[in-house]
Amino acid sequence: MELRHLRYFVAIAESGSFTTAATQRLNTAQPSLSRQIRELEAEVGVQLLTRSKHGIELTAAGRAFLDHARIALAEAEAGGEAARKAAYPAKPTFVLGFLTGQEMDWLPEAIKVLRDELPRTEITILSKTSPWLAEALTRGKVDLAFMRAEPDMPSLAYKFVAKERFVAVLPSDHRLAALDEIDPREFSSERFMTLSSAAPTAKVVIDEFVSRWGLDTRPIQEIDNLATAVSLVASTGAVCLLPAYAEKILPVSVISRPLAGEPPTIDLVVGYSKTNPSQTLQRFLARVDDLASQGHKKQTRPRRVA
Numbered sequence: 001m002e003l004r005h006l007r008y009f010v011a012i013a014e015s016g017s018f019t020t021a022a023t024q025r026l027n028t029a030q031p032s033l034s035r036q037i038r039e040l041e042a043e044v045g046v047q048l049l050t051r052s053k054h055g056i057e058l059t060a061a062g063r064a065f066l067d068h069a070r071i072a073l074a075e076a077e078a079g080g081e082a083a084r085k086a087a088y089p090a091k092p093t094f095v096l097g098f099l100t101g102q103e104m105d106w107l108p109e110a111i112k113v114l115r116d117e118l119p120r121t122e123i124t125i126l127s128k129t130s131p132w133l134a135e136a137l138t139r140g141k142v143d144l145a146f147m148r149a150e151p152d153m154p155s156l157a158y159k160f161v162a163k164e165r166f167v168a169v170l171p172s173d174h175r176l177a178a179l180d181e182i183d184p185r186e187f188s189s190e191r192f193m194t195l196s197s198a199a200p201t202a203k204v205v206i207d208e209f210v211s212r213w214g215l216d217t218r219p220i221q222e223i224d225n226l227a228t229a230v231s232l233v234a235s236t237g238a239v240c241l242l243p244a245y246a247e248k249i250l251p252v253s254v255i256s257r258p259l260a261g262e263p264p265t266i267d268l269v270v271g272y273s274k275t276n277p278s279q280t281l282q283r284f285l286a287r288v289d290d291l292a293s294q295g296h297k298k299q300t301r302p303r304r305v306a
Contacts, residue, residue, distance in 0.1 A: 001040065001043045001044075003072075003073065003076055004036065005036055005037075005039065005040040005043070006040075006069040006072055006073055007026070007073060008021070008026060008033055008036045008037060008040070009037060009040055009048065009049075009065070009066070009069055010066065010069050010070060010073065011025045011026050012033070012037065012049065012056055013049075013056075013058055013062065013066050016055045016056050017055050017056055018030050018033055018034060018056060021033065037049060044061075044065065046059070046061040047059050047061065047062075048061055048062035048065055049062055091120060091121055091122040092120070092121050092122070092278075092280070093121070093122045093123075093124060094114070094117065094121050094122070094123050094124070094143050094144075094278065094280045094281070095124045095126065095141065095142045095143050095144075096110060096114075096123060096124065096125055096126070096142075096143065096144055096145070097125075097126045097127075097128060097133040097136065097137075097142040097144070097145030097146070097147065098125070098126065098127050098128075098133075098145065098146045098147075099127075099128075099129070099130050099133065099145075099146055099147045099148065099268075100127045100128060100129065100225065100226060100227075101127075101226050101245055101246065101248070101249060102146045102245060102268065103125065103127055103146075104245070104248050104249075105245060105248075106146050106161075106268075106291075107125065109291055110146075110284075110291075111123075113284055113287045113290070113291065114280070114284065116283075117280050117283070121280055126142060126145075129198055129199065129224075129225065130145075130147040130148040130150060130199065130201065131150055131198065131199075131200065133145040133147045133271065134147065134150040134153050134156060134271060137153075137156055137271055137272060137273050138153065138155050138156065138273060140273065140276070143272065143276060143278050143280070143281050144270055144271070144272045144281055144284055144285075145270065145271050145272075146161065146268060146269075146270055147268075147269060147270075147271050148199075148201035148202065148266065148267070148268070148269065149201065149267060149269050149271070150200065150201060150271075151200065151201070155273055155274055155275065156271050156272065156273060156274065157271070157272060157273075157274050158269040158270065158271050158272075159269060159270050159285060159288045159292075160267055160268075160269055160292055161267075161268045161269055161270055161288065161291050161292050162267070162268045162292065163265050163266075163267055163268075164243045164244055164245060164265060164266050164267075164268055165243075165244050165258075165259075165263045165264070165265050166205070166206070166209070166241045166242065166243055166244070166259065166263050166264045166265065166266070167241070167242065167243075167244050167246075167247065167256040167257060167258055167259065167263070168182045168187075168239055168240075168241060168256065168257045168258075168259060169229070169230070169233055169239065169240050169241070169242050169246060169250070169254060169255075169256050170233060170238075170239040170240075170254070170255060170256075170257070171233060171234060171237050171253060171254060171255075172252065172253055172254060172255045174237065174239065174255075176190075176239070176257065177255055177257070179257060180257070180258075181257060181258045181259060181260045182257045182258070182259055182260060183260045183261075184209070184213045184215060184259055184260065184261070185213065185215065187210075187215050187217055187239060188215050188216045188217060190217075190238070190239050191220050191236065191237060191238035191239070192217040192218070192219050192220065192238060192239055192240065193219055193220060193221045193222070193223055193229065193232060193233070193236075193238045193239070193240040194206050194207070194210075194217075194219040194222055194223070194240065194241075195222065195223055195224075195229075195240075196222035196223060196224050197222075198224040198225065199224075199225075201266065202243065202266055205264050205265075205266050206241050206264065208264070209241070209264040220236070220238060221236075221238070223240065226242065226246055226249065227249075229242060229246070230246070230249065230250060230251065230254055233254050234251065234253045234254050241259075241264070242256075243266055244256070270284075270285075270288055270291075272285070
């Protein structure tokens with residue numbers, strides 16, 4: 001008795017037809033299929049199938065044999081899978097997350113750190129909001145993320161990477177676009193947008209900055225993400241404050257300007273679960289100081305982007 005005999009028998013039993021089993025499931029000729037079933041019945045010593053006007057029906061012996069045939073096929077498949085895994089072990093995985101937009105700066109640096117891991121580790125890259133990344137870290141769906149230090153996440157730990165300044169983002173034909181830097185008090189007379197609770201850490205920084213300057217801004221809209229912010233600036237003529245990494249994705253219709261005085265800043269960190277046992281994670285964390293050094297070099301004097 002061979003496995004093909006069992007596969008043919010199960011296919012016929014489940015489809016209720018020699019023709020259907022032959023053409024739709026087994027890709028073989030019906031006469032050949034009939035011959036295989038006769039061989040199986042001869043091997044077992046009893047009749048397993050009968051033909052009727054309603055199609056193929058199982059005999060009592062056939063019904064008893066069907067369960068065992070299914071089990072045997074499942075065991076054979078499981079054995080084959082186990083053998084393949086033993087012969088070709090799956091690579092361990094490492095999921096690396098980025099606050100959307102940050103991958104442009106930090107993915108190359110992260111890959112340098114992971115270079116020694118790449119031959120034996122499957123690296124997956126995700127680009128999401130910081131709160132999403134924080135939740136994914138707590139659930140073990142992400143191993144490490146370039147993000148903001150999110151509040152009320154006691155299971156997470158953070159390491160500092162870079163301090164980012166905020167810049168003013170406005171339409172390229174805006175009256176303030178001609179200035180080399182913008183006095184924050186100018187915002188009181190402008191249509192102003194701020195970030196929503198989808199970016200809670202950055203929202204707090206902006207709100208505190210607005211309060212410190214005593215600005216009467218009355219935001220016209222709260223923005224959920226970087227792409228939406230840039231699009232609304234271009235379409236509404238409003239201004240907003242964004243971390244400087246946003247400069248890398250501005251279209252020609254939108255520009256950035258540095259803020260006069262001391263601009264607000266926000267920390268970029270790498271976050272990870274305190275209970276994650278990944279050796280790749282530990283090796284990455286050992287190199288974070290090198291990344292922070294690179295981050296310090298990136299924080300040059302604000303440049304005029306038009």
